[in-house]
Amino acid sequence: MAEKVNNFPPLPKFIPLKPCFYQNFADEIPIDYQSLVKRIYHLWIFYCITLVVNLIGCLAWWIGGGYGVNFGLAILWLFLFSPCSYICWFRPAYKGFRSDSSFNFMAFFFIFGAQFILTVIQAIGISGWGTCGWLAATTFFSTSVAAAVFMLFPAIMFTMSAVAMSFYLLRVHKIYRGAGGSFQKAQDEWNSGSWRDPPSREAQYNNFSGNSLPQYPTVPNYPTGNQWP
Numbered sequence: 001m002a003e004k005v006n007n008f009p010p011l012p013k014f015i016p017l018k019p020c021f022y023q024n025f026a027d028e029i030p031i032d033y034q035s036l037v038k039r040i041y042h043l044w045i046f047y048c049i050t051l052v053v054n055l056i057g058c059l060a061w062w063i064g065g066g067y068g069v070n071f072g073l074a075i076l077w078l079f080l081f082s083p084c085s086y087i088c089w090f091r092p093a094y095k096g097f098r099s100d101s102s103f104n105f106m107a108f109f110f111i112f113g114a115q116f117i118l119t120v121i122q123a124i125g126i127s128g129w130g131t132c133g134w135l136a137a138t139t140f141f142s143t144s145v146a147a148a149v150f151m152l153f154p155a156i157m158f159t160m161s162a163v164a165m166s167f168y169l170l171r172v173h174k175i176y177r178g179a180g181g182s183f184q185k186a187q188d189e190w191n192s193g194s195w196r197d198p199p200s201r202e203a204q205y206n207n208f209s210g211n212s213l214p215q216y217p218t219v220p221n222y223p224t225g226n227q228w229p
């Protein structure tokens with residue numbers, strides 16, 4: 001088999017850094033779940049774009065007479081949540097579907113659930129938290145209409161992200177429970193240490209169809225012709 005070379009994130013050649021992850025939906029994700037995992041990936045991209053738009057909204061907020069701390073926190077959230085959300089909840093979902101790993105599914109449920117709650121708070125938009133949500137945008141119309149209009153865009157996108165997160169959280173949980181997954185299985189994977197590098201479905205299949213099959217010491221001899229009783 002060809003060696004799998006890390007391909008994500010796709011960095012330009014002039015950057016002296018190499019990709020950290022291998023990601024191939026067609027190669028590693030079962031065909032029944034490829035569409036779902038791709039949509040979760042697209043949700044991560046949309047959330048990152050939302051953080052960029054939020055940065056622009058906080059800049060308009062600051063220019064319109066708001067506090068500069070919101071713009072500073074918006075920069076922090078962009079550079080913190082963009083990579084962390086990929087590592088902490090998309091990768092567990094990817095590895096969970098790739099290798100049917102209960103531990104990774106549980107990690108996805110807990111972290112993605114926390115991300116959903118955080119996104120709801122970001123959509124509300126409490127002043128001083130570095131997010132342009134509904135509360136911050138609507139109350140700023142009395143100060144600067146132009147800035148408030150810019151602030152509405154991240155509020156809408158945070159809301160869309162929260163709705164999508166709740167949908168996919170319930171969707172993945174339904175699939176996991178329907179396949180017989182449980183917290184006990186996640187504990188077993190933790191105790192055995194298999195959560196660190198769970199085998200892919202292809203590796204599990206190859207192992208089963210290879211050495212795991214019973215081997216007959218000799219070929220059975222069946223009676224021929226009229227010797228059958």
